[in-house]
Amino acid sequence: MKIKVSQKELNKCINIVQKAITSKTTLPILNGILLEAENDVLKLTGTDLEIGIESKINCEVIEEGSIVIASRLFGDIIRKLPDLEVEIVTDEDNNVHITCGNSKFNIIGQPSVEYPQLPVVNDDISLNIPKDLLKSMIKQTIFAAAQDEIKPILTGALLEVNNKKATLVALDGYRLAVKEISVNSDNNIKVVIPSKTLNEVSRILDDDDSDVIIMFTSSHVLFDFGETVIISRLLEGEFINYRDIIRNEYKSRVKVNTKSIQESIERASLLAREGKNNLVKFTISDEKMTISSNSEIGNVYEELPIDLEGNDIKIAFNSKYMLDALRVIDNEEIIMDFESNVKPCIMRPYEDNSYTYLVLPVRLNENY
Amino acid sequence: MKIKVSQKELNKCINIVQKAITSKTTLPILNGILLEAENDVLKLTGTDLEIGIESKINCEVIEEGSIVIASRLFGDIIRKLPDLEVEIVTDEDNNVHITCGNSKFNIIGQPSVEYPQLPVVNDDISLNIPKDLLKSMIKQTIFAAAQDEIKPILTGALLEVNNKKATLVALDGYRLAVKEISVNSDNNIKVVIPSKTLNEVSRILDDDDSDVIIMFTSSHVLFDFGETVIISRLLEGEFINYRDIIRNEYKSRVKVNTKSIQESIERASLLAREGKNNLVKFTISDEKMTISSNSEIGNVYEELPIDLEGNDIKIAFNSKYMLDALRVIDNEEIIMDFESNVKPCIMRPYEDNSYTYLVLPVRLNENY
Structure with missing residues (x-):
């Protein structure tokens, strides 16, 4: 050579x-x-x-x-x-x-x-997605994938394509993130891609709107960026039927500024961190949300203006799970739907149903 | 409150x-x-x-x-x-x-x-140095201080003031760095300041030319930046008489571009690193310097144009010790003085005697 x-x-x-x-x-x-x-x-x-x-x-x-x-x-x-x-x-x-x-x-x-040969993935089944859109799909979901290997399938994200929609889904048993976009494809695809692969794909992706071509076999996926190609194994097994988990009913609906609630939870979590449980409490009543946390060294109260539709509610969450999602939502306002303090909260960007984030509350005893 | x-x-x-x-x-x-x-x-x-x-x-x-x-x-x-x-x-x-x-x-x-009270340091004995000058004094010397505690005094840097000159000196037994500046002070000062203190001082220092006031007692030093004050213990003991170590004779004098030799040594050290000894060899002859290194996985040759006054010489160094100094010399060219391949090399910026760096060679057997 x-x-x-x-x-x-x-x-x-x-x-x-x-x-x-x-x-x-x-x-x-x-x-x-x-x-x-x-x-x-x-x-x-x-x-x-x-x-x-x-x-x-x-x-x-x-x-x-x-x-x-x-x-x-x-x-x-x-x-x-x-x-x-x-x-x-x-x-x-x-x-x-x-x-x-x-x-x-x-x-x-x-x-x-x-040197081992990489598997061959041809373009029999393929899908085109603009780079910037794929990047934001990955960013908004992948953090919710399981970190541990207890259920290996959950360490990946489900990519589903049907009816000209592509959906990327990740969940770990405590929270669930779903991002849906429109695609120009008549294929029916259902594969689970390892988190590591999607993270590497996301790092290589530019922020422009030219297309990535994604190709599939039963065992592998290939991302074609032009000069660069990523080939990855798929995860084997059946993904959880996530659609059954997402309900559309609510007893309380809150509209709140994304950045304000993120910053308030970040501050509250400073004391939650000292308590080693990341527990942050929300008290939601007419036009006002109080976020609080306490530990041996002290406590914190945050007050936020909100729009509330429905009932008052007191509910507690792991602050990390809330922040992970709030940090990847670019919209100015979000909607939070609650049913009771033992049922999940469902978060969506205001007037935007392409992204759904569901997070389980932490149960508190009555006197807490 | x-x-x-x-x-x-x-x-x-x-x-x-x-x-x-x-x-x-x-x-x-x-x-x-x-x-x-x-x-x-x-x-x-x-x-x-x-x-x-x-x-x-x-x-x-x-x-x-x-x-x-x-x-x-x-x-x-x-x-x-x-x-x-x-x-x-x-x-x-x-x-x-x-x-x-x-x-x-x-x-x-x-x-x-x-809360413990900080020691009181008054301005009986004091010294003014422009911030940017103090910062560069520290940057050019402190890396040469000893990292281990075998001789605790060498973990600090000697600050000497006399005859309207301030000199900062650090050495670790393998190399020695000396920076001298003119100061407007008639004091005679000789103290050893811990490296950690000088590193913190350097981090807080802005790059402007307003003065820092440095004050001394027999046991402490105080750096007064205006809004901020750093007080530190001094190290106790006698510093090595570094002046005796620096000779002015040479048998070979090399003038070379600072950035070129730095980059060549950096590349050569990639293989020196594989050999785990950081050993880099210099072959100096008329108008040419060859820098080479080898290890099990391969070898490297670098050629540099130089001005040579005096004898040809072959000599080897720990690349790290060379690079530490080359990275903090801002002048375009340096002078390197050699006496033999078992005597130290003395480096100075070209036409600038304010900075002196001395480094011991590594002895090689004849056939190496």
């Missing part, structure tokens, strides 16, 4: 594929980045076998070929090189010669035949 | 005094910030008994008094409050009532009588 490639572009590509590489792997070759040079294109690949990332750069390929180079060292070398053309040459003993400006590195590579 | 104070200014002051507070203290009251309100000034104090920081704000003092409040909680509360006036009221049971906007906190304080 012999190529000449821009330091800047190579550095960018390495940063992207490194996101799939973990130092915890038991297969040493996975600590490396696979370089494949062919037809004036250099393709870089990184994988941990769960998730694989490929990224391509146009460059001058003088001699085609491939090699695996230690990811961290290679990344550090390229990053520290000057913004010039980098020449990479391999010999038959898998030595890699990297030359740029007055710098010359010789490092030992590994033969590419030992 | 009853005061009204700006949230923004209070927040800023808390951030400053918190730098002196450690959570590792064995004296619980030192986890708190001392608030003292008197004559329309609120004074905040934090200390770990080694170092103390006081910071003052003008505010409305309705009732004078003092209290100690848990540092982390108080800081978090004030930071999260809106940018409005904060009212702080204490009662006779040491409860603290903090009100701002629609937020009301009640937290338990501690009586201020239990």
Whole structure:
């Protein structure tokens, strides 16, 4: 292999594929980045076998070929090189010669035949979503996925496509986040994508409105960003039927400013944190919401103006669960629906049904 | 105590005094910030008994008094409050009532009588140094102070003032950094200031050229920034006579671009790091310096144009010790003086004798 490639572009590509590489792997070759040079294109690949990332750069390929180079060292070398053309040459003993400006590195590579092949995902079943929309779908839901592995399926998010709607759903038994958007697809899709994959997808996504193409097989999903492709295993198993959980009735409906309630809960949670239970109490009555919390070291009261439709209610929540959602809602106001202090609260942006967040209350004894 | 104070200014002051507070203290009251309100000034104090920081704000003092409040909680509360006036009221049971906007906190304080008094340092012996100059003095020397406690005196930096010169010196047995500036003082001062103190001073220092007033007793030093004051213990003991170590003779003198040699050593050190010894070799001959390093995974060669006066030389260094100094030299070019490959290298900015850095080489066996 012999190529000449821009330091800047190579550095960018390495940063992207490194996101799939973990130092915890038991297969040493996975600590490396696979370089494949062919037809004036250099393709870089990184994988941990769960998730694989490929990224391509146009460059001058003088001699085609491939090699695996230690990811961290290679990344550090390229990053520290000057913004010039980098020449990479391999010999038959898998030595890699990297030359740029007055710098010359010789490092030992590994033969590419030992590198595992990423699964093939073709475009038989596919879906186009604008990048910025996919990014906000992921941001508004993924935090609600389970962190522990008690029910492995809940560590992922359900992506459902039917009737020209795409829905992303995550839940962990305490709260549930659902985001729905319109898509131009007649496919029926129902897959569960690992959180880690969606987080990496979200990090690579730009904020522009060009399309990502998502392709599916029964076991894998592929996100095609153009120069970069992410391939991931899907999670196996049946996701919880979340539609049954979301009710539309309420006995109390509150309209409140998103930023005000977020800031009040953040302050109240400072004392909730001292109490180690994150417990924050809400007292909702005509035109006023009081948020309070207490611990051994003290207590806090916050007052907020609200619009209330229906009954007064006293209810308590884990402040973290409330804040996770409030931080990802961009709308100025939210609606909170309550049925009783032992039933979940349902939050939605005001006049916007595309996002639904459901959170279970914490039961308090009567005298608390 | 009853005061009204700006949230923004209070927040800023808390951030400053918190730098002196450690959570590792064995004296619980030192986890708190001392608030003292008197004559329309609120004074905040934090200390770990080694170092103390006081910071003052003008505010409305309705009732004078003092209290100690848990540092982390108080800081978090004030930071999260809106940018409005904060009212702080204490009662006779040491409860603290903090009100701002629609937020009301009640937290338990501690009586201020239990808080230790900071030592008194008066201005009998004092020294004025422009802030930006003091900041660069600290930045260029403090990294060379010893990290371990084998010789406790070397964990500090020597400040010497005589003949209208102020010199700051740090050394750890492998390298030595000296910065000298002119000062308008007839005092003779020789003290050793803990690194930690100088690091905190450097963090608080603005980049402007107004003066810091530094005052001394036999056991303490005080840095007066105006609104903020840092008081620190001095280290006891005799500092090494560093002047004897710095020679002025050389057999080889190299002039080289600071940024180029820094970047070359940084790249070479990527392989030195793999070899776990940070060893980087320099081959200096007419008009050319080669920097190289090797480890099991490969090797690297860097070539740099230089001006050489005197003999060719081959010499090796710990790359970290070279980089620490190169990163804090702002001048475009440096001079490196060598005598032999077992004697220290002396580095100075080109045409600037205010800064001297001396570093010991690593001895190599002949065949290496």
